[in-house]
Amino acid sequence: MARTVWDSTVGKKTVMAVSGIVMLLYLVAHVIGNLKIFFGAAEFNHYGHWLRTVGEPFMHYEWTLWLVRIVLVVAVVAHAVSAYQLSRRDIKARPSTYVHKKPRASYATRTMRWGGIILGLFIVWHVLDLTTGTVHSGGFQEGHPYQNVVDTFSTWYGNVIYIAAMLALGLHIRHGFWSAAQTLGVGSRTRDRALKTVANVLALLLTAGFIAVPVGVMTGVVS
Numbered sequence: 001m002a003r004t005v006w007d008s009t010v011g012k013k014t015v016m017a018v019s020g021i022v023m024l025l026y027l028v029a030h031v032i033g034n035l036k037i038f039f040g041a042a043e044f045n046h047y048g049h050w051l052r053t054v055g056e057p058f059m060h061y062e063w064t065l066w067l068v069r070i071v072l073v074v075a076v077v078a079h080a081v082s083a084y085q086l087s088r089r090d091i092k093a094r095p096s097t098y099v100h101k102k103p104r105a106s107y108a109t110r111t112m113r114w115g116g117i118i119l120g121l122f123i124v125w126h127v128l129d130l131t132t133g134t135v136h137s138g139g140f141q142e143g144h145p146y147q148n149v150v151d152t153f154s155t156w157y158g159n160v161i162y163i164a165a166m167l168a169l170g171l172h173i174r175h176g177f178w179s180a181a182q183t184l185g186v187g188s189r190t191r192d193r194a195l196k197t198v199a200n201v202l203a204l205l206l207t208a209g210f211i212a213v214p215v216g217v218m219t220g221v222v223s
Contacts, residue, residue, distance in 0.1 A: 009089065010183075012082040017180035019079040024173065024202075026072060031209035037222055038212075041146040048145040076123070083116055112175055115168040122165035129158075153217035162214050170207035174199050 005011035033051075037044045055064040125135065130148055133140025137158060138151040152158040177199035181187045187195055216222035 009086065012086050013183045015078050015082045016086070017183040019075040019082070020176050020180050022071065022075040023079065024177065026068075027169075027173075027206055031206055034213050035209060037146060037149060038216060041144075044146040044149075045144055049143065076120075080116065080120060083113075087113060111168075111171055115172045118165060118168045119172060122161065122168075125161060126165075149213065150217055150222060153214040153222075159214045159218060163211055166207050166210045169210070170203040173206060174203035177202060 006015070033047055036047050051065055052062045128134040129136050129152055130145070133142070133148070136148060136151065137155045140151075141147050153162070178187070178192075178195050181191075181195045213222070
């Protein structure tokens with residue numbers, strides 16, 4: 001049954017929609033946590049420590065954090081695999097020539113695939129930079145996320161990579177939220193306008209919230 005659902009186009013679109021919503025919920029929580037950096041090093045570092053102790057004493061140190069990470073990895077992989085397979089299926093289904101030209105899609109729609117690739121590469125860099133410290137500029141300090149964030153956004157390339165990725169994220173959310181609503185049967189003629197408004201507001205708030213951090217470091221508000 002599961003195999004039959006996965007092999008169908010509707011099944012893959014459903015997997016994309018559900019995994020996308022999981023990641024969206026994480027992003028909302030993530031941007032709220034990121035904005036704590038504006039309250040100072042002690043507040044932000046305490047937040048970083050709290051993430052590792054959530055659920056104690058029932059959960060061991062970092063167990064909840066690793067559980068969240070595993071769920072996110074599954075969501076990202078499921079999203080990426082279903083997107084790739086749907087893209088290949090769409091390309092194979094296209095006729096070689098068109099009698100009539102189709103109307104141009106929105107910029108967000110036409111860049112969903114490239115945006116997904118950009119975000120995938122960004123996630124790898126982001127983890128290696130601020131989680132493991134492998135490619136971190138300067139001396140990575142375990143347990144001091146405030147200092148690590150300031151280090152990253154004190155470099156021009158750190159700002160360029162992050163801001164470019166967040167702009168791609170905004171476009172991805174703007175189209176993806178509405179598309180997920182259609183896939184899950186939430187959309188309708190009467191709701192489409194409201195759903196598109198929610199998608200635009202979500203994309204704008206999340207993009208602005210994430211970009212506020214490097215801008216804060218560049219302007220000296222966070223230092």
